[in-house]
Amino acid sequence: MRADAVGLSEDALEELRELLGEDRVLTSPEELICHSFDATSMEHRPDAVVLARSTDDVVDIVRVAHRERIPVIPRGAGTGLAGGTVPIEGGIVLTLDQMKELLEIDIDNLVAVVQPGVVTEDLQRTVEAKGLFYPPDPSSLTTSTLGGNVAANAGGPRGVKYGVTGDYVLGLEVVLADGRVLRTGGKRIKDVTGYDLTSLFVGSEGTLGVITEITFRLLPLPPARRAVMAVFPRIEEAGQTASRIIARGIIPAAMEIMDKVSVRCVESYLKMGLPVDADAILLIQMDDEEEVAERHMVQVAEICRECGADRVELAHTDLEIDALWVARRSVTAALAAVRPHKIGEDISVPRSQVAPMIVRIGEISRKHDLPIAIFGHAGDGNLHPNVLFDRRAEDEVARAYAAVGDIFQVAIALGGTLSGEHGVGLSKGEYLELGVGPLGVELMRAIKNALDPKGILNPGKIFAEA
């Protein structure tokens, strides 16, 4: 959906400077370049970068943009993996990472109230020091902002047991496209007074409003952790293990899978003694009361063996657990040694289809003659096939994107969807209908038109050009 933009006039810039101060309206080529990208390889320069420090600032900026029909692209830390904050039609990049105040931790109600620029890990550390727990753990959590997490409905390894960001959002403050300020939800757990507007903005990728405050639900921090690593000679056995663990009533805090390409890449990168003839490795983590975590660890190890694992390692202490995670956490770095660039997708399939999906991706890899490493969250069926290529070789770029298209088709055929965590952004717009159907797209467009009739909020995202 293209903004009906007339461009950013000098008068509009002057007005923004008067409202916010010279130092917060940036137009130098250096600042435009620094805000032209996210964590994909897509880029486009905005016309201006404007720094917000309060909800009032956001209101001021959006009002000017609305009147002048200037695209507004809300941006946190720019760690998105779908081009969601790339200002593809220019306009104003509205940075929210300076709104980083942790407003309240309410222990009686188990909630935290934060500004959107708070870094995910900062919230986690702060609440954990009080014995509380904010579970969503996107892999960029040391850098990513909570506003971005909500806008992308980010998830992570703990999704299998604890769900994703949206499962913890109780309320929002949102600046709408015309500058009005909406408050949804709040500290109450139950709320069925009308439509669930909070959920409408979760995962809306900055296309419906600018999130300026978030109320999160918290949990008590689980006291103990245990982990199991299992090596499988056949990928199907790993898939079967994942299903059987859940079927036996154990919900692990994380259940991660690495395929053979990932295992080999990590081994050649770290030389840590991983079996390079393995077809798959599962890493399963439990968190609970100590005796429960311990018992589940033993049961999980048994299930791994009965499903065919030929090597099973147990980790009792934090140190041992961290050691098991080294391989999984190093995959991204290890892949760079194979090819400098990658398209990291995040298809989501029913848990039972994880193994068939991995097998089918292997076929796609051979068809397009490009290495594809697969790792991800076997517990919830959310996989990250990473198509590796070198952007200096034009034919590799074309083949990489063709492979991604094939992966999407297979995911849908297996009852899955295009994105489990990263969102649609710029990279999956053309596949949206494949994922949600024509009626789904029609309804989404209707919602977009109702909330942002001028199409100024993050134009070009989610919906492919009509």
Added chain:
Amino acid sequence: MGENSDGLAAFEDDILHCSRCGSCRAACPLVRALSRESAGARGKISLLEALLKGELESSSRLGELMAQCLLCGACTSVCPQGVRTDGMILAAREDLSRRGLMPPTLQAFGEAVGENRNISGEDNEGRLIWAQNLEGGLAVAEGTSVEVLHFVGCLGSFFPSSYRVPQALTRILGTAGVTYDLLGGEEWCCGYPLLMIGMVDRARELIEHNVEVVRERGVSSVVMSCPSCYHAWEHLYPQVLGEEVGVEVLHATEFLDSLIEKGRLPLGELPMRVTYHDPCDLGRKGGIIEAPRRILKAIPGLELVEMADHGENSLCCGGGSNLETYDADLMRQVSGKRLEQALDTEAEAIITACTQCERTLTAAARKERARVRVMDITELVWKAVQAAREAEMA
């Protein structure tokens, strides 16, 4: 760096490997302070990529942004691809400096350092003022009998609050029976402050001189308590000169560690709780993380408590890369953060191994009226040596 490199182009592969994941944002002390993309590695790399592609022109604005980096190396240590941002920024500064596009305050500072041969602006012949009130005076040795040459560094030579460091090292060397020599007015600034501004040609004059006089003295080892001098001598001199320096370059912590290990330095009891601040040039960039900790653990009664970020992941004190000269306010924001981490340990003293870190953290502690002492490890070791003597006499 200098004649033997092709500047920024040498980092093309690093730029290519930046996947823009943003991990560096979390590690960068300036991004933590400013929440600005341009303050951190990812933003700066995107600018240098645009520069190399011809999509951005060199400008004084670019010079300002490149000056806004502590060269602490934290970004590289967390980078999944190991992109060498600090080297890239030095190369960019070199290019910007040649074009006169680095900030005028830094250019002027660099010119003055080149002129005066030290960072203080005083007469370089006054390099041994710190030794004037030393009991027993200096006992320099000559020729082949010299075990080490003590390269004092500008801060220890010219900043009265830092005199304690060369004084302590001199006393320690005397106690351990180590024969030493000093260069006095023949010691010139190590050149690192100039390299950090990109003034490689001016730096080369200083570097060539220092290497020449050290070679003339015929010593086999040079010891220095300033990690920046150490980093320059150990890692940058060979790049600038295109050849090895040819003498063993030791940081004071390495030397003290070996003296203690050989039993040449008896240490008495110091019952105190301390935390140790790793200087970036020494720890993360020099790999000398364990030697200072071994020294601290060798002092009886002393308790070492680590800060949240330490060792390889230590947080810069803010005193790096001439930021103090260029943007003192920003430096204070960074040092305030580091002080907070130190105070969280409830240590009574912050021990470091760098005169600049000591100055920066002392100023931060004063500003916050924090009840914590900041001390160089050399001073602490001297205290322990004194404690051993007193115990012996009692």
